[in-house]
Amino acid sequence: MSWTDREKDVYEEILSWREGLTPIHGNDLSYIFAKWLERSFSALPEELKKELFSKIDTSLFHMHSTLQGFQLTQDERERMMKTARAFDDTIQQLEDFQQLSIDQLNYLSLQQTGKHRLYSFVQGGIAGTGGTVAFLTDLIAMLLLNIRAIQMIATSYGRDIHTPYEMTLALKVFHAATLPKRFQRKAWDDLIQTADSKKMDYFFTENDELINEKWLEGPGLQLIKTFAIRSFQDKKISNIPVISVSIGAVSNYQLTRKITEFAEHFYQYRFLMDKKDD
Numbered sequence: 001m002s003w004t005d006r007e008k009d010v011y012e013e014i015l016s017w018r019e020g021l022t023p024i025h026g027n028d029l030s031y032i033f034a035k036w037l038e039r040s041f042s043a044l045p046e047e048l049k050k051e052l053f054s055k056i057d058t059s060l061f062h063m064h065s066t067l068q069g070f071q072l073t074q075d076e077r078e079r080m081m082k083t084a085r086a087f088d089d090t091i092q093q094l095e096d097f098q099q100l101s102i103d104q105l106n107y108l109s110l111q112q113t114g115k116h117r118l119y120s121f122v123q124g125g126i127a128g129t130g131g132t133v134a135f136l137t138d139l140i141a142m143l144l145l146n147i148r149a150i151q152m153i154a155t156s157y158g159r160d161i162h163t164p165y166e167m168t169l170a171l172k173v174f175h176a177a178t179l180p181k182r183f184q185r186k187a188w189d190d191l192i193q194t195a196d197s198k199k200m201d202y203f204f205t206e207n208d209e210l211i212n213e214k215w216l217e218g219p220g221l222q223l224i225k226t227f228a229i230r231s232f233q234d235k236k237i238s239n240i241p242v243i244s245v246s247i248g249a250v251s252n253y254q255l256t257r258k259i260t261e262f263a264e265h266f267y268q269y270r271f272l273m274d275k276k277d278d
Helices: 004-018 028-042 048-068 072-088 095-101 104-129 132-156 166-178 181-197 213-231 242-277
Strands: none
Touching: 004 104, 004 242, 048 072, 048 095, 048 132, 048 166, 072 095, 072 104, 072 132, 095 242, 104 132, 104 242, 132 166, 132 242, 166 242, 181 242
């Protein structure tokens, strides 16, 4: 099946966005941190590193599975189904979303990205208040929030994240989207190759490992953000730590914006490739 003019435009937008994923060293702070992290991990025994990465992988899979079971997630899926039926009353199941236009699917997805960016902004502001609980839970909250954002974007494009393949692929999207920018172009190309070659499988039969030293740079920079929040905690206006709240809110928002943008382009690409193959 050939693409419409609009779909051709979206494809060109995706290609242009990919070109923007040019490998860069980043600013001095992130580059220094990356080098320090690399040296630190190089000193660890290989078996210890494998065990650590395996435990984080397992934790991410558990987070993903837990989020799928939440009633809130099921309710959101039902709301998507109702919106999709407003576009096309023949839609009966999630897979039928493929009948919609790419702009209609993008509308469903934007509803989710907007919500999750707002949640992230609010979470960052709460973390910026400097409370002990907020300080300790910010990283976990951001992991859960952004994994759920990708789940909802995948669902918006008619992907059933309850299947082993789609669940694993969504986590690989999360991994790629949270890598430092200088690694994202290769991660994108690897994802596209995986999706193109194994898109009809029920089980994910390729390498399902997620975590490595490169990925840990992202959470590490989140901790640096937390220290920045702490350093401005006493700078208050009307008893509110405005600077630290702003740092937390903006940095969390920017992170979720980057992740949801990556996921949006990926699932748009898969939709276009599936339509092209029909």
